Amino acid sequence: MKKTMLALLAAVAAPAVSAAQSVNSAAKALLSSPKFAAAKAKIAEDHPRIVADVITLTEIEAPPFKEANRAAAFLELLRAEGLSDLTTDAEGNVYGTRKGTGGGPLIVITAHLDTVFPEGTNVKVRREGNMLYAPGVGDDTSSLPVLLAFIRAMKAANYSTKADIIFMGNVGEEGPGDLRGVRYLFTKGPLKNKIDYFISLEPGRAGRITNGGVGSRRYKVTFKGPGGHSFGDFGLVNPAYAMANAMVEFGKMKVPAEPRTVYNVGLLEGGTSVNSIPFSTAMTIDMRSAGKAALDAEEQAFLALLPRAAEMENAARSTAKGKVSFDAQKVGDRPVGATALDTDIVQIATAVTKAAGFEPKYGASSTDSNLPMSLGIPAVTLGSGFQTMRAHSLEEAMVIDKAKDVDSMAVSLATLLMLAAAK
DSSP, X not given: OTTOHHHHHHHTSXXXXXXXXXXXXXXXXXXXXXHXXXXXXXXXXXXXXXXXXXXXXXXXXXXXXXXXXHHHHHHHHHHHTTOEEEEEOTTSOEEEEEOOSSSSOEEEEEEEXXXXXXXXXXXXXXXXXXXXXXXXXXXXXXXXXXXXXXXXXXXXXXXXXXXXXXXXXXXXXXXXXXXXXXXXXXXXXXXXXXXXXEEEEESOOTTEEEEEEOEEEEEEEEEEOOOXXXXXXXXXXXXXXXXXXXXXXXXXXXXXXXXXXXXXXXEEEEOSOTTEEOSEEEEEEEEEEXXXXXXXXXXXXXXXXXXXXXXXXXXXXXXXXXXOEEEEEEEEEEOOEEOOTTSHHHXXXXXXXXXXXXXXEEEEEOSTTHHHHHTTOOEEEEEOSOOEESTTXXXXXXXXXXXXXXXXXXXXXXXXXXXXXXX
């Protein structure tokens, strides 16, 4: 099923026309059709409603691992659109199905429910002119109501599809969530081994086609020692110095420029008082790469420097009351993945983007699509339509520009319709 869409499109074109030419022609035909004009008109009519839904959902907190309230609200919005098989799975993902006529692929299109902000953050939306301000208003709350708008637009234009389409709000995309929602979806949940195509929506205008998944490995490393009084026990080993040794060596690591590979020390913890030798300190680090081999090598180099850092401190100071030791716990593991440019889902997204007058911009990022990409399932992350700024900050914002918003939303909808063999 995964490789049939371009063949299907090619079959209805002249024999001498290539599959690539045929998908371009099909995209132009779709976008210029009266049915698609009706669907796009419905999105335009619904624009105030979409914005209102963004505000409503933003004001329901969805901190890491505590997305249940927003998930329940979104499930009710899916229910109101008449989807079947409404589900809240064991990990907290919520979804419903728009049934197809049969003979098509199973497609999941999703936006993530969670934000980076902790419980208790003020998420009241402030509107100033054509701007909305609130933590989480953009990433990825702004994409959730777009899914609802797509359902209404397809209904208004009387579209049927061969494919069953699952519209989903998933959990655990951000930070410590470590893609737990889609990880469950593809490895444990009831849809395991059934999904043929995956589309993730994130904030952004049309043109964005994320077909690469930047992988990451994250560790929390805790250094421990005997501790003591800063004056009376001066000269004893100090876990803070051992951690500093590790940080210095980590900062000297050489990594390739291509595939882009990076690292960072993000969190430092430990100590009890300024006049105490700490008995415990910890650092949480992040390593990322667009290449699996490079990420594996980076991880191994990091793990290899840790025992040397502890040994250096144990050799430098007294171990009379105990040595410095360390414990490295992996706290994040996002797989590397890619969907090739010649894959049907990317070619369809490209053809639609060009036919709509936008320039395709391919790239790699860390999104929910990492997981299916790593499993060889065709996946892309597309811009859901809204322009946003200052993501993950307390001044996160979303721009309201109806004409540009609708034009961009229409591109993602057309991509979905082509992939689903709509008629």
